Amino acid sequence: MKAKTDSSSIELPIETTEGTFVAHYSDRGLAALDFPGANRSRSGRPQIVPPKIRLWHDATVRALESALAGKSPHALPPLDLSRGTEFQQEVWSALCKIAAGETLSYSEVAGKIGRPNAVRAVGGACGANPIPVLVPCHRVLAAHHRLGGFSSDMKWKRALLTREGVQFRA
DNA sequence: AGTTCGGACCGTT
DNA sequence: AACGGTCCGAACT
Numbered sequence: 044m045k046a047k048t049d050s051s052s053i054e055l056p057i058e059t060t061e062g063t064f065v066a067h068y069s070d071r072g073l074a075a076l077d078f079p080g081a082n083r084s085r086s087g088r089p090q091i092v093p094p095k096i097r098l099w100h101d102a103t104v105r106a107l108e109s110a111l112a113g114k115s116p117h118a119l120p121p122l123d124l125s126r127g128t129e130f131q132q133e134v135w136s137a138l139c140k141i142a143a144g145e146t147l148s149y150s151e152v153a154g155k156i157g158r159p160n161a162v163r164a165v166g167g168a169c170g171a172n173p174i175p176v177l178v179p180c181h182r183v184l185a186a187h188h189r190l191g192g193f194s195s196d197m198k199w200k201r202a203l204l205t206r207e208g209v210q211f212r213a
Numbered sequence: 214a215g216t217t218c219g220g221a222c223c224g225t226t
Numbered sequence: 227a228a229c230g231g232t233c234c235g236a237a238c239t
Contacts, residue, residue: 064227138222149232153223164224171225185232192231200231 053090053101059105066103068096072121073103075173078195103177110176113206115143119177122159126173130161134168141182143207170194176203190210 052074057064062079077083092100099120106116124132135154141147147155153165169180170192181200185191189212193200204211 128224153232158223160221161223162232163222163230164232167224167229168231170231180231182233186234190231194231197231 051183053096054084055091055092055096057104059108059111061091061111064107066100068099069125071123071125072099073119073174073177074123074126076103076107076175076177078175078199083196085189106177110143110179111203112208113143113203116177119144120210122174122178124178127168127171130164131168131171134165135172135178138169138172138178138183140182141179141180144209145181145203146182146184146188146209146211148184149191152183155171166192175199179203182207182209182212 055066055067055068057066059079064079065077065081065083066073067075067077068077102118102120106119111114124135124213127135134152136153137155149165150159150162150168153159153162156165158164165183169183172178172180175181175195176199181193183191183204188210190200
C-alpha cells in the first residue's frame with residue numbers, strides 16, 4: 044500500500060477549547076486542516092520542522108483561535124490550495140471573500156464565479172475544501188437561508204455560524 | 214403555512 | 227455512469 048499523504052507534508056496539532064485540530068503543511072503553505080477527531084494519517088513520529096513552517100503555524104494557530112471565536116482573523120498563513128481543480132480553486136477563493144457574519148447561497152456562489160448553473164458542483168467543491176473554518180465553507184447556505192449540508196458534523200457549521208451571529212432556518 | 218417529489222443542472226470519481 | 231453540502235415548481239397535507 045502506498046501512503047496517502049504527500050511525502051512533503053508536515054503535520055502539527057493545534058490545541059483549542061474545541062479539541063485538537065491538525066494542520067498539514069506543504070512547502071507552499073497550509074494545505075489542510077482537520078477537525079478534532081478526524082483521524083487522518085497520524086504520523087506520530089518526531090518531525091523536523093523548518094523555521095518557515097513554524098512561522099506559518101503560529102499564524103494558523105492565531106487565525107484558528109479568532110475564527111473559532113467568530114471573529115475574522117487579521118492574518119492568515121499562506122494557503123496551498125494547489126491540490127484542487129481549477130473549478131474548486133475558483134470556488135474556494137470566492138469563499139474567502141465572504142466576511143464573518145455574512146453568508147451566500149450555493150447558487151449565489153455559482154453566480155459569482157460565472158457558472159450560474161453549477162449549483163450542485165459548488166456544493167461538491169465546498170465539501171472538498173481542505174481547509175475548513177479558515178476557508179469559510181460554512182458560510183454557504185442553501186436557498187432561502189436554510190442550513191444546507193456539511194461534510195463533517197453539522198454541529199460545526201451550526202456552531203461557527205451561531206458564533207458569527209448568523210441567522211438560519213431549521 | 215409546511216412538506217415531499219421529480220426533474221434539471223454540472224463538476225468529480 | 228453514478229453521485230452530491232442544490233434549486234425550483236407542482237402537487238400534495
